Amino acid sequence: MSVPLETWNAVYDNDSAPWVIGEPQPAIVELEQAGRIRGRVLDPGAGAGEHTILLTRLGYDVRGIDVSPSAVEYARRNAAAQGVSAARFDVADALRLADAEALADDGGTPQFDTIVDSALFHVFGEDPESRAAYVRSLHAVCKPGGLVHVLALSDREPGIGPRISDTVIRESFTDGWEFEDLQPARYIGRVTDSVAEQAAGLEQVNGRVSVAAWLARYRRI
Template sequence: MTQPSMDWDATYRQEAPPPWSIGQPQPELAALIDQGKIRSDVLDSGCGHAELSLALAARGYTVVGLDTSATAIEAAAAAAAERGLTTATFAQADVANFRGYDSRFSTILDSGLFHALPRGSHQDYVQSIFRAAAPGARLYILAFAAGAVGDDDPDRPGSRGYTDTELRDAVATLWHVDEIRPANLYGNEGALEFMGPAFADAERDGEGHFLTPGFLLSAHKPDQ
């Protein structure tokens, strides 16, 4: 049975930003940008407030951000307009199963979406981003590791982590997986009091963030 999805719009309507909105790209993905590993056009899949999209657009990349939440998309578009970033566009979509971008993107970035998808929808998602990818496109997925978010209960709503084998097997149905390595996901330290006992002992970086263990998966779409 597919897990009921979260009410993401309600999450983004709250006065305080959600834990994953840290006002900048996730450091693991920012490093990829600095290393020159991103090529336009870029899909920011599950963009949320879209600091990743905005950072890429500020460097001249053409980016499309997709998210389930209309509230998040509205905020992202407003931020792009305020900053004068014309190469970032945003659209509300069923991120688990979307169409309309066939073979467009040379890079697909997933900054914490995969682990938040409703259970049972992952293969639809893998197929959707594969369809949207150009031949030879690169895929980067940043996702929680198993046990990182107190996800022992299979019926618990919300995000769950994955082992490296689970993550690899899910993506490798269509993509060629090049690497999976340990990585950290950053969240707002101010949100910890609302996040439950699983985060009580989370590592802090001293700059207002807590760290959650995860994986960074790198893959590519075969040229043929």
């Protein structure tokens, strides 16, 4: 992974992650309400666990994974505090999902009907090898006909974090994928020290910013 594990652990240990807003992203909530999430669900890069908690509460069979042990512990505490004890989180590398023992079904490769990526894909935006490995990893654990949703920060206007173009998304999901949709969206972030400079010129409301994003949907062939 292009970001050191120690960095991921630190932002959860210090509660300084700008993507931890204390609730699910509205774009993901809307996906569920639109009926775009079904079956067994994977939440890669689950972070604070808000989307796994939401979907578990709604009755989905969902697994949240993160490469950071600190993130997983944070998510478990978060789920307990929200009274969603059934939410499941495990440490796993998103670049090697097929090898994740925590996700294996009876010793076989895990298979999911829906994968919901909220703000993980863009982390690999400037690292083509990791980006390609991640897309292959998703393909390996997504059932044929299954859907992958990608909510990624967009470079179409000033924002925070690692922002990417829609072209990067389109060029990454090619072999083994059928394009369904890619639309502008919004992403809510928390202004912490790590993004304070980027956020200085943005409208802030209660320490939050709403920034441009992409919401893409691909079907696994």
